[in-house]
Amino acid sequence: MREDGIVIKAIQHGDEEAMEELVYRYYDEIFYYIYRLGSSYEEAKDLTQEVFIAMMKALPKYKEQGNFKAWLYKIAHNRSLNHFRQNKKQIYLEVDLERLKVDVDFSEQLTNQVLMKELLNTLPKMQSSTLLLKYYHGFTIPEIARITGSTVPAVKSRLFQGLQKLKKMVMEGN
Amino acid sequence: MKKHNDHEREDQISLLFNSYQVPEINGTDKKETIELLKAYMPIHQEPTIELMKKLVWQAFIEILSRYKFQLLILLLLMFMTYMVIPENMDRWIIFILIAPSPLLLVGWHVMNLNSESMVELEMTYKYSFQQMIFSKIVSISVCSIFIYTVAFLYMILINDYLIATTLFHIAVTGLTPILLFCLALLTLSLKYRNLMSWTVILLAWILFALLSVYTPMGTILFMMNTSIYITVNIILIVLIVYRLKRVWRMERIQDEFN
Numbered sequence: 230m231r232e233d234g235i236v237i238k239a240i241q242h243g244d245e246e247a248m249e250e251l252v253y254r255y256y257d258e259i260f261y262y263i264y265r266l267g268s269s270y271e272e273a274k275d276l277t278q279e280v281f282i283a284m285m286k287a288l289p290k291y292k293e294q295g296n297f298k299a300w301l302y303k304i305a306h307n308r309s310l311n312h313f314r315q316n317k318k319q320i321y322l323e324v325d326l327e328r329l330k331v332d333v334d335f336s337e338q339l340t341n342q343v344l345m346k347e348l349l350n351t352l353p354k355m356q357s358s359t360l361l362l363k364y365y366h367g368f369t370i371p372e373i374a375r376i377t378g379s380t381v382p383a384v385k386s387r388l389f390q391g392l393q394k395l396k397k398m399v400m401e402g403n
Numbered sequence: 404m405k406k407h408n409d410h411e412r413e414d415q416i417s418l419l420f421n422s423y424q425v426p427e428i429n430g431t432d433k434k435e436t437i438e439l440l441k442a443y444m445p446i447h448q449e450p451t452i453e454l455m456k457k458l459v460w461q462a463f464i465e466i467l468s469r470y471k472f473q474l475l476i477l478l479l480l481m482f483m484t485y486m487v488i489p490e491n492m493d494r495w496i497i498f499i500l501i502a503p504s505p506l507l508l509v510g511w512h513v514m515n516l517n518s519e520s521m522v523e524l525e526m527t528y529k530y531s532f533q534q535m536i537f538s539k540i541v542s543i544s545v546c547s548i549f550i551y552t553v554a555f556l557y558m559i560l561i562n563d564y565l566i567a568t569t570l571f572h573i574a575v576t577g578l579t580p581i582l583l584f585c586l587a588l589l590t591l592s593l594k595y596r597n598l599m600s601w602t603v604i605l606l607a608w609i610l611f612a613l614l615s616v617y618t619p620m621g622t623i624l625f626m627m628n629t630s631i632y633i634t635v636n637i638i639l640i641v642l643i644v645y646r647l648k649r650v651w652r653m654e655r656i657q658d659e660f661n
Contacts, residue, residue: 241445248444249437256433261425270426278436285443345423364420399419 230254234293241289252281255298258366259305265361266309267350276312280305296375299368303376306358313354348398356391359384455651458530458538459545466509466543474546477504481554496621498558499577500612502551506584507605509543513592514601536592537650544585544643551577572629579632582639584608589646 231250239247259280264273283304291300349357355377362368362376374384449457467474481501513536555577559570584604591600615621 243444243446245441245444248440252433252437252440256436257428260428264425265423274432277432278439281436281440282443285440285445289445345419348419395419 233297234295237288237291237293237297240285241291248285255301256281259301262302262305262361262366263309265346265349265365266354266358267313267346268309272312276305276308280308283308296372299372299376302362302366302368303378306376307378310354310358348395351398352391352394355379356387356394359387360391360395363388451651454530454534455538455541458534459542462535462538463542463546466512466539466546469512470508473508474505474550477501477508478550478554480504481550482557493616493621493625495573496615496625498554499573499580499625500615502577503547503580503584503608505547505550506543506581506588507608509539510584510588510591510601510604511598513539513588514596514598533593533650536589537647540585540588540592541647544581547581547585548578551581568629572632575629575632575636576625578636579639582636582643586639586643586646589643589650593650 231247233251236247236251236254240251256277260273260277263276263280264270268276280301284301287304291297349360352360358377359373362373363370368376370381370384370388373379374381377384379387481498555574558573587604591604615624
């Protein structure tokens with residue numbers, strides 16, 4: 230697999246195959262990040278598309294220094310948060326039954342899906358995005374700080390508070 | 404007991420994180436995105452500096468091949484100034500007055516591109532007309548400075564009695580008309596590009612040269628303090644750089660040349 234830097238250089242030189250390679254590499258990650266932040270499938274699809282368009286627009290002036298993935302997530306983060314700000318109170322808790330994977334226990338999966346989405350949606354967006362970036366996308370705290378435009382202590386605090394709230398909610402649920 | 408409960412809750416949270424299933428992404432969604440992104444593919448452009456270098460070099464070759472005899476004569480004229488001009492005239496003033504002559508010559512060529520068909524032809528060029536103007540003016544200015552420097556070094560060699568401060572003064576003074584013509588060419592080539600405007604400039608320079616040679620005006624100007632010429636040259640360089648930047652950034656606007 231080619232490194233991001235090489236693929237980006239190729240795109241900057243007009244290589245369409247490189248662009249396809251990059252989309253296939255990051256589409257799922259970006260889509261799931263936006264989806265888990267509280268979007269519907271269709272909404273996540275449109276936002277993901279917007280993220281990639283913004284990436285293409287910015288790419289001619291972009292200089293890869295080994296942090297392309299974080300840069301792409303930053304675009305996704307900003308786009309999603311703007312979207313949520315503009316469409317306040319529209320939290321998607323409906324579950325697309327058709328799209329659910331069927332290789333695990335269906336009822337448990339459905340329960341967890343709704344519960345987790347509900348739990349994440351009760352948290353402030355900055356907190357939920359910090360948790361998502363840490364636990365689902367494997368970013369380090371400094372990387373999360375860069376993506377979300379915060380400081381390292383702020384990210385640490387959000388992680389701590391977010392987890393505390395989740396624990397509390399789980400406890401109340403029990 | 405409390406610790407046990409905490410562990411249990413943490414386990415529950417990690418279980419929740421792990422079991423949070425996400426919908427499968429439809430393959431056509433990715434393909435749709437790829438198709439859409441094709442419209443946003445960057446068009447490969449040469450880096451500006453590389454393009455400038457390339458165009459300036461091309462313009463230099465073009466000017467050299469078109470005006471090789473004229474430029475050679477000018478170079479010889481500058482070399483011969485000391486020997487040809489009678490002793491009762493100030494040779495240095497004449498030397499300085501001849502310094503911008505390559506610019507005057509090529510300025511004629513730049514100004515002569517005003518016909519309708521030329522404008523139409525320009526529209527088909529790979530590079531914009533402004534970029535061509537830029538490269539021609541830069542290359543001829545560099546060429547003028549080079550010719551002046553070579554002739555000046557030659558003059559130093561045959562006038563070994565001159566002191567360093569005088570030489571510096573002559574060097575700085577000679578650059579002023581070159582820079583002045585460079586700025587005039589830049590301004591006129593974009594705003595009043597026709598032969599008449601350049602003829603006026605040319606006649607004005609000839610009149611100024613005659614006045615400088617046959618009246619005390621030339622000596623007065625030549626004797627002015629070097630710092631004044633340095634200041635004027637700096638101002639001219641700033642104006643030229645500003646103009647050149649504008650010329651390079653301008654889009655192709657046909658009306659501007661009509």
